[in-house]
Amino acid sequence: MAELAAEVLAEVRRVARDELDVEGPIDRASTLQGELRLDSVGLIVVAVALENRFRVRLQEEDAGELATVGDLVALVCRRVDEQQCPAGSA
Amino acid sequence: MSARLVGPALPAAPSPTINAALARAAEGPEGITLVDAREEETFVTYAELRASARGVAAALLDRGVRPGDRVAIVLPTGRDFLDAFFGAQLAGAVPVPLYPPVRLGRMDEYALATARMLMAVGAAAVLTDRRVQLLLGRAVERARPRLGCHAVASLRGSGAGVEVEVTAGALGVIQFSSGSTVDPKPVALTHGQLVAQCASLRALVTAPDGERTVGVAWLPLYHDMGLIGCLLSAVTFPGHLVLLGPETFLARPALWLRALSRHRGTISPAPSFAYGVCVKRVRDDDLAGVDLSSWRHALNGAEPVSVDGALRFAERFAPCGFRREAMMPVYGLSEAALALTFTPSAGEKRSLAVDPDALAATGRVRPGSRRIASVGLAVPGAEVEVRDGGHRPVGEGEVGRVWARAPFLMEGYFGQAEATARALREGWLDTGDLGFVDGGELFLCGRARDLVIVRGANHAPQEFEDALEAVEGLRTGCAVALGYAPAGVDGEQLLVLAEAATPSESLARRAAEAVAERTGVRPHALELLAPGTLPRTSSGKLRRAEALRRYLAGTLRPPGPTGALALGVEMARSAAGFARSRLP
Numbered sequence: 001m002a003e004l005a006a007e008v009l010a011e012v013r014r015v016a017r018d019e020l021d022v023e024g025p026i027d028r029a030s031t032l033q034g035e036l037r038l039d040s041v042g043l044i045v046v047a048v049a050l051e052n053r054f055r056v057r058l059q060e061e062d063a064g065e066l067a068t069v070g071d072l073v074a075l076v077c078r079r080v081d082e083q084q085c086p087a088g089s090a
Numbered sequence: 091m092s093a094r095l096v097g098p099a100l101p102a103a104p105s106p107t108i109n110a111a112l113a114r115a116a117e118g119p120e121g122i123t124l125v126d127a128r129e130e131e132t133f134v135t136y137a138e139l140r141a142s143a144r145g146v147a148a149a150l151l152d153r154g155v156r157p158g159d160r161v162a163i164v165l166p167t168g169r170d171f172l173d174a175f176f177g178a179q180l181a182g183a184v185p186v187p188l189y190p191p192v193r194l195g196r197m198d199e200y201a202l203a204t205a206r207m208l209m210a211v212g213a214a215a216v217l218t219d220r221r222v223q224l225l226l227g228r229a230v231e232r233a234r235p236r237l238g239c240h241a242v243a244s245l246r247g248s249g250a251g252v253e254v255e256v257t258a259g260a261l262g263v264i265q266f267s268s269g270s271t272v273d274p275k276p277v278a279l280t281h282g283q284l285v286a287q288c289a290s291l292r293a294l295v296t297a298p299d300g301e302r303t304v305g306v307a308w309l310p311l312y313h314d315m316g317l318i319g320c321l322l323s324a325v326t327f328p329g330h331l332v333l334l335g336p337e338t339f340l341a342r343p344a345l346w347l348r349a350l351s352r353h354r355g356t357i358s359p360a361p362s363f364a365y366g367v368c369v370k371r372v373r374d375d376d377l378a379g380v381d382l383s384s385w386r387h388a389l390n391g392a393e394p395v396s397v398d399g400a401l402r403f404a405e406r407f408a409p410c411g412f413r414r415e416a417m418m419p420v421y422g423l424s425e426a427a428l429a430l431t432f433t434p435s436a437g438e439k440r441s442l443a444v445d446p447d448a449l450a451a452t453g454r455v456r457p458g459s460r461r462i463a464s465v466g467l468a469v470p471g472a473e474v475e476v477r478d479g480g481h482r483p484v485g486e487g488e489v490g491r492v493w494a495r496a497p498f499l500m501e502g503y504f505g506q507a508e509a510t511a512r513a514l515r516e517g518w519l520d521t522g523d524l525g526f527v528d529g530g531e532l533f534l535c536g537r538a539r540d541l542v543i544v545r546g547a548n549h550a551p552q553e554f555e556d557a558l559e560a561v562e563g564l565r566t567g568c569a570v571a572l573g574y575a576p577a578g579v580d581g582e583q584l585l586v587l588a589e590a591a592t593p594s595e596s597l598a599r600r601a602a603e604a605v606a607e608r609t610g611v612r613p614h615a616l617e618l619l620a621p622g623t624l625p626r627t628s629s630g631k632l633r634r635a636e637a638l639r640r641y642l643a644g645t646l647r648p649p650g651p652t653g654a655l656a657l658g659v660e661m662a663r664s665a666a667g668f669a670r671s672r673l674p
Contacts, residue, residue, distance in 0.1 A: 019224060020221065039337065040166075040193070040337045041190065043194065044191050044194060044197075045221050045224050048225060051197075057195065058195055059196075059607070060610060061195075062194055062195070063193070
């Protein structure tokens with residue numbers, strides 16, 4: 001799990017720097033709207049990159065719980081986990 | 091008295107085309123202030139805007155855009171949108187603004203809907219920015235525009251700008267109307283029609299001598315109210331325009347009111363729901379120092395107007411200087427460029443309390459409990475007539491279909507001759523709305539065309555109905571989605587009526603979830619009905635408007651079988667009653 005989280009964080013950093021020109025260090029405590037200055041399009045760009053890379057789906061309802069990079073990393077990890085052991089089958 | 095409203099004479103527009111209007115605006119000092127989510131502002135004069143648009147026009151021509159080509163613009167509100175929109179117009183092309191992705195999730199449907207719209211207009215090129223371009227891959231791949239997809243930044247600064255001469259009869263914009271995702275209706279308007287609508291609006295919102303007109307808008311620019319009512323009006327009658335993005339308003343509604351206060355805004359439109367959002371979500375500490383006394387025209391339209399909602403807004407913001415009479419219900423539709431009727435800007439606005447049951451059952455206006463706002467008088471240049479099913483004008487107080495005639499009615503739906511012929515007859519537009527005239531003013535009370543308007547956004551009913559296809563336990567193709575105004579709730583809401591062999595509460599819940607997940611709109615009510623309850627045509631097609639009429643009149647009943655079958659149906663009905671749940 002820790003390995004996956006590190007991979008997700010690396011992907012967030014890559015997209016933020018390469019595609020969205022975000023400058024400065026990015027860690028789990030970085031706020032999406034504050035430090036990363038992500039608007040709605042920026043957030044979708046990051047989300048779609050994560051969806052494609054980790055084969056998960058993020059929904060509109062998820063946006064409410066996302067304040068920091070750490071929230072986003074945790075959400076993607078949870079979705080990957082749900083896919084591997086769907087609820088009820090464990 | 092017949093139910094016909096005739097507006098005053100239409101004043102001549104100061105410019106024959108939007109291109110000429112922009113050239114005229116560029117001679118003055120006015121311009122557009124762009125406000126971002128942090129309330130940081132950038133001001134661009136019309137002269138600067140025209141110069142950069144001429145640069146974009148040159149680049150477009152360079153890349154092969156020809157006069158009359160449709161150029162899609164997929165951008166949020168901002169400088170890129172302005173450069174792309176006017177750049178396309180100055181190149182003699184037809185800008186087609188489409189909505190950019192704004193929400194997480196549902197990107198598959200977004201790609202499909204965007205591709206459909208690109209194909210419906212035969213877009214030659216797509217203009218966007220570098221970030222949105224990352225999200226448009228699949229839509230562009232599917233629609234294959236001849237000249238591809240370009241970031242506006244890559245079209246700037248290519249030497250001297252140019253401008254192609256256009257005539258008043260040339261298409262100036264294509265805006266999408268109802269049902270964009272299932273059956274896109276591209277409304278085509280000429281330059282002449284656009285400036286005529288702006289001239290009509292201008293005559294309604296004239297300011298006292300010496301007062302500067304300042305527009306403030308957060309409405310999307312891919313929608314008539316934002317694009318024509320705010321942006322093109324501000325260019326045609328040069329005035330200061332303050333623009334915020336719709337996502338900024340939705341995230342922090344107070345920023346709209348604060349922008350109005352900071353810039354001494356005199357005119358700002360919004361759909362009914364937005365006034366309700368402000369009452370609910372704007373806190374007192376967001377309003378420190380906010381002064382709304384300059385706001386002369388708070389236009390309220392694009393969806394059915396909530397009388398109570400408008401009153402609550404006026405009360406809530408009266409301490410900030412908001413003037414109650416500033417709230418002006420208006421009516422129009424994209425097929426008429428934008429506006430058809432306006433309430434007078436001075437004095438109390440009228441409303442009527444009518445009996446909803448009598449209205450639904452007999453089409454007669456009787457006193458009752460449901461309050462309907464007057465949407466006023468015909469705007470300059472427009473005629474509005476309420477007609478019966480045989481196209482004959484009805485009398486005052488009788489409900490009928492609203493028809494309109496004006497110099498700013500659309501040319502037609504682009505490339506859709508049949509749909510155009512259904513909407514436009516002998517120079518009159520069938521609005522598809524139901525209404526009546528009382529005391530010389532128009533009141534709207536329903537809709538004959540299949541369209542659901544939730545929070546100012548138009549949806550084709552098929553969007554919601556299709557979402558039910560995958561729900562186990564529902565009968566395939568036996569559901570209707572409808573817009574209605576339930577008692578005690580602001581604005582139009584989504585009602586879903588679906589037939590099910592064995593209705594249950596959990597089935598109703600799953601069905602509502604499926605609709606919400608697929609479309610982003612949660613049904614206000616979802617009713618499960620016994621098979622055969624929904625009215626159909628002789629060929630078996632569902633009759634949505636009739637289903638709604640019967641639902642509201644309380645006469646929606648399953649067919650009357652006999653014997654053992656009747657017992658079964660009765661049981662199903664009581665189960666349906668059990669499953670009748672108002673969803674949160």
